[in-house]
Amino acid sequence: MTAVVNAATRAVPYAARVGMAGAGQLARMTFQAAADLDVRVQVLAGTDDDAAVRAGASYRLGPPDDLAALRTIARSADVLTLDHEHVPIRVLEQLVADGYVVRPGPRAVRLAADKLHARRDLQGAGFPVPRFAEVHDVAGVTALAERTGWPVVVKARGGGYDGRGVHVVHDAAAAASVLADGGSWLAEEHVDLDREVAVLLARRPGGETAVYPLVETTQVDGICRELTLPAGLEPQLALAARELGVAIAEHAGVCGVAAIELFVTTSGRLVVGELAVRPHNSGHATIEACRTSQFHNHLRGILDWPLGDPGLRVPAAAMVNVLGAGDGRTASRLPRALAVPGAAVHLYGKAERPGRKLGHVTATGPDPHAALQIARSAAAELEGA
Amino acid sequence: MTAVVNAATRAVPYAARVGMAGAGQLARMTFQAAADLDVRVQVLAGTDDDAAVRAGASYRLGPPDDLAALRTIARSADVLTLDHEHVPIRVLEQLVADGYVVRPGPRAVRLAADKLHARRDLQGAGFPVPRFAEVHDVAGVTALAERTGWPVVVKARGGGYDGRGVHVVHDAAAAASVLADGGSWLAEEHVDLDREVAVLLARRPGGETAVYPLVETTQVDGICRELTLPAGLEPQLALAARELGVAIAEHAGVCGVAAIELFVTTSGRLVVGELAVRPHNSGHATIEACRTSQFHNHLRGILDWPLGDPGLRVPAAAMVNVLGAGDGRTASRLPRALAVPGAAVHLYGKAERPGRKLGHVTATGPDPHAALQIARSAAAELEGA
Numbered sequence: 061m062t063a064v065v066n067a068a069t070r071a072v073p074y075a076a077r078v079g080m081a082g083a084g085q086l087a088r089m090t091f092q093a094a095a096d097l098d099v100r101v102q103v104l105a106g107t108d109d110d111a112a113v114r115a116g117a118s119y120r121l122g123p124p125d126d127l128a129a130l131r132t133i134a135r136s137a138d139v140l141t142l143d144h145e146h147v148p149i150r151v152l153e154q155l156v157a158d159g160y161v162v163r164p165g166p167r168a169v170r171l172a173a174d175k176l177h178a179r180r181d182l183q184g185a186g187f188p189v190p191r192f193a194e195v196h197d198v199a200g201v202t203a204l205a206e207r208t209g210w211p212v213v214v215k216a217r218g219g220g221y222d223g224r225g226v227h228v229v230h231d232a233a234a235a236a237s238v239l240a241d242g243g244s245w246l247a248e249e250h251v252d253l254d255r256e257v258a259v260l261l262a263r264r265p266g267g268e269t270a271v272y273p274l275v276e277t278t279q280v281d282g283i284c285r286e287l288t289l290p291a292g293l294e295p296q297l298a299l300a301a302r303e304l305g306v307a308i309a310e311h312a313g314v315c316g317v318a319a320i321e322l323f324v325t326t327s328g329r330l331v332v333g334e335l336a337v338r339p340h341n342s343g344h345a346t347i348e349a350c351r352t353s354q355f356h357n358h359l360r361g362i363l364d365w366p367l368g369d370p371g372l373r374v375p376a377a378a379m380v381n382v383l384g385a386g387d388g389r390t391a392s393r394l395p396r397a398l399a400v401p402g403a404a405v406h407l408y409g410k411a412e413r414p415g416r417k418l419g420h421v422t423a424t425g426p427d428p429h430a431a432l433q434i435a436r437s438a439a440a441e442l443e444g445a
Numbered sequence: 446m447t448a449v450v451n452a453a454t455r456a457v458p459y460a461a462r463v464g465m466a467g468a469g470q471l472a473r474m475t476f477q478a479a480a481d482l483d484v485r486v487q488v489l490a491g492t493d494d495d496a497a498v499r500a501g502a503s504y505r506l507g508p509p510d511d512l513a514a515l516r517t518i519a520r521s522a523d524v525l526t527l528d529h530e531h532v533p534i535r536v537l538e539q540l541v542a543d544g545y546v547v548r549p550g551p552r553a554v555r556l557a558a559d560k561l562h563a564r565r566d567l568q569g570a571g572f573p574v575p576r577f578a579e580v581h582d583v584a585g586v587t588a589l590a591e592r593t594g595w596p597v598v599v600k601a602r603g604g605g606y607d608g609r610g611v612h613v614v615h616d617a618a619a620a621a622s623v624l625a626d627g628g629s630w631l632a633e634e635h636v637d638l639d640r641e642v643a644v645l646l647a648r649r650p651g652g653e654t655a656v657y658p659l660v661e662t663t664q665v666d667g668i669c670r671e672l673t674l675p676a677g678l679e680p681q682l683a684l685a686a687r688e689l690g691v692a693i694a695e696h697a698g699v700c701g702v703a704a705i706e707l708f709v710t711t712s713g714r715l716v717v718g719e720l721a722v723r724p725h726n727s728g729h730a731t732i733e734a735c736r737t738s739q740f741h742n743h744l745r746g747i748l749d750w751p752l753g754d755p756g757l758r759v760p761a762a763a764m765v766n767v768l769g770a771g772d773g774r775t776a777s778r779l780p781r782a783l784a785v786p787g788a789a790v791h792l793y794g795k796a797e798r799p800g801r802k803l804g805h806v807t808a809t810g811p812d813p814h815a816a817l818q819i820a821r822s823a824a825a826e827l828e829g830a
Contacts (some may be wrong), residue, residue: 072796073775092477095500098776098794098804115480117502220627240747268677348758351787366784373733373759373809391460391483400750402736409483411457424736424758 071128074100079133081124082143083110083117085408085417086339086355090118090143090348093355099363102133103143111408112143126149132162139362140298141316143337145173146219154375163265163315163362164337171312174336176217176246182332184376185311189332190323192248199245201235208249213283217244224283251323251331257291258342259305259320262367263358269306269356270367272350275342276428277321283415284341286380287367288428289349290372297328304330312337316361317354319343341381345422346370348404349377374424378432380439382421386414387444396441403438420443447620459485461748464518466509467528468495468502471724472676473742474732476502477526478740487518488528496793497528512536524747526701527723530558531604549746554629557722561602561631567717569695572689574717575708576687577719578635585796586620586632593634602629611667636708636716641677643727644690646704646750647742653740654691656750657735660727661813661825662706665824666802668800673813673822674734675757682713689715695762697722698701701744702730724754726766730807733789734762740754754785759809765808765824769790771799772829781826784808803827 061382075098080087083105091101092110102118104126113119122129124146134140139161142201152166157286171178179192193204195214205212214235216225228250229235231382239245256279260272277292278286291298305320312318312335319340343354351370352360360367384390390412397405407419461484464547465472469492473684476486476497486501489511490493498504508734509531519525536549556563564577578589599620601610613635614620624630630820645657661676662669668757676683683684690705697720699704707708708717728739737745745752768773775797780789792804804827808819 072794073776074499074794075779076794088480089499092480095473096789096791097779098499100499112456114459114485114502116476118501232497237745242688252788351789357647365780368783368789369786394482395750398745398753401754401792404481404753406481407460407483409457409459423703424814 071362074098074399076100076139077102077137078359079130079137079140080104080112080143081130081140081147083112083119084109084143085410087112087143087377087407088115088116088408089344090339090358091115092356093353096356097359098109099359102137104129104133109411115337115407119305121298124148125151127154130155131158131160134162139163139403142169142368143357145169149173150201162214164318165313166237166317168312168318170316170330172335173259173333174218175215176244178335179246179248183307187311187332188330190248190251192246193334195239195245195247198232198239201229202232203241204247204249211250212359213248213250214238214247214353215246217246219347221240226283252326254324254326254328256294256333257322257324258340258345259302259322260317260340260346260354261305261316261319262308262354262361262370263309265315265414266366266380268308268367269309271306272343272346272351272354272370272372273372274301275345277342283383283417284381286378286432287342287345288376288378288432289345290376290428292428293324297324297330304332308335316413317343317358341420344406344420345377345379347406348422349374349424370393375426375429376431377422377424378428378435379420379422380432380435381417382419382439382442384418385444386412388412390418390442393442393444397438400434400438400441402434405438405442409440449634457481457652461485461524462487463527463744463747464515464522464525465497466515466525466532466624468497468504470496470795472497472502472528473793474499474729474741474791475740476500478738479744480547481599481741482744486524486743489514489518490645494796499794509533512539515540516543516545516692519547520674521544522550525555526743526747529631530554530617530722532665534558547572549703550698550700553697553699554651555720557607559603560600560719561629563720564631564633567693567696571587572696573691573715573718575636578632580624580630580632582620583617583624585612586590586624586667587617589602589632589634596635598633598635599623600631600633609667610749619649637711639711639713641705641711641718642678642686643672643725644687644707645702645725645728645731645737646694647702647746647755648694648699649746649752650700650749653752653830654694655737655755656687656691657728657731657739657755658732658757659686662727668802671763672730673761673763673817675761675815678709681691682709682715686715692803693717693720697808701746702728702739704740729791729805730762730764732791733807734809762809763813763820764805764807765817765820766802767799767804767824767827768801768825769797769803770829771797772827773797775803775827776819777830778827782823785819785823785826787819790823790827815822
């Protein structure tokens, strides 16, 4: 196996060269979009079967903290960006100190990677976050619950995704069982949730921002299952959500795409959930639904090129994630999913594990509900449901 | 340099494997679409700087008639398909005789590759073609002109594309100068043209057909410059065009995408222009405008998977090709093109030659004209106009 492929010096120079730490489905779809702009993408991959690598991206192998590999990638790139937030902040800071262009920068990444830091920082800046506390033991969790009532949410400070490391605990005994795993934790009030929305946006270094139509998301067991856009919020609340998202992105100094997840409480308040500073699951429907996909706008943002119009081309859209059924036969069911009229199927080519995100289906249509029925139907075929 | 890259046996099998003769922009965009379905594409490329290769497609190097290379590609593919019609028919026939699945098959490809054969075959089947004659000398051209009047169109029998090998000649002297180049020629009446349209469709081996909305094209010097959809034909004529296209595709036994170019005469007749049996320039706008792009439907057709809905997601769309300005600076003007709101820019990464197709711009909107203004504006920025 060759460590670097498709990285030769070309007779025709690429329009730009992007390095990316991580080679999952976000890198894969960024790589697909990059070809539209003749932008070369080279990824840091864990294995040569990672989603972006099997799609054809140039790559180097290494873990997310491999400074030497990231330096090599950065050296032949105009900008280094991220597929995930698992590159240690000290590694990003070293790359910046080396003189490489890293977008988003370490400060923004830390707000996405370190949940305790994010809560403290955003609270300090006056943003509406849930009541929270750093906890080292059950007493800490109980102390928060005395203020907020049970249940409370116990979260790993870093490293979690798709609901991993997030536990809704209903009593001290449940808290004890979570904390027994070791690690760094915070506890948060369990917000009285009406719905969840995501503000997806792209930002250039100078601050120019393109904000996507508000997305409404449905999580099951902490995993995003489906989304619709535009979100069905009343206009004033939707506007407030948008403004909150933009203010947080500005505060964080993000560059490229960011997604700010917001809780809408039953009393109509907006509370900040999590922040992602890269293309995000909540933006997958932008490929078919918007004038510029999140993947194109991520590239445009980090390359300091004019951002594309984030507006809808269509009245509405919906997306449903395809989760692993555990029978290893997802791809074999593809023709059945393709038989669903109007479904745009995306498979990532990932090894199957029960509950793992293996792909997604998007549909567009006259209203979000009609689109959702189509996307659900095709996703169910893939899941063998 | 490695002859084959990204072709390792994967822990997770691909949903399907496609081989493709040719590695130009059509292969490149097919490769981008293939990643959505986790379909591996391996191309036969002339150089490792070909459009599909620099975008990351797995490849082997060889000329279009390299039977050994095509056999190697076919051996590790479920189906072999084409980016162009320059693979000799005898080579395709040998691959079929070897037992490989070749789609479209040699019969359909010959109708696209050999213009004289196509005229004879389609005329024999009762389709409306221009009056034509095989010509070996100026006397042959003059004989046709005596029936049709000058000018006449003198065409190379094979090998031409983008207007190469097609000459409108106004007298015997001009015909003599064309024929002096040698080769095999036919002469055709110069159709009294009102407009040109293309019927784009996809077909499965069993005959299931998905027909795209009729596309109206504008050619300048034989090169497609821009297109709009849906075409502005009166409904009955549009329906007749669609039926003619479908009938020709059925007659030809195409599999995957085909484009049938039709002349609409000033007297409102439909006359068959050329046939392409692969994704086609007239279908580029389907990426943004239709529920299923021509590239996805080409893959679905040749893999015998259910075809996707070819209908428009949007009211209308337009596409403008980006031609080489000859100053080698097209890619450097990309940010200026990206600043045009609503323009979806596609660059192929091809070496620049004056007049060569280097990319295209698509826009969608409420009507074709509005979309065309946007696409023209971004294309003009890229061309430095």
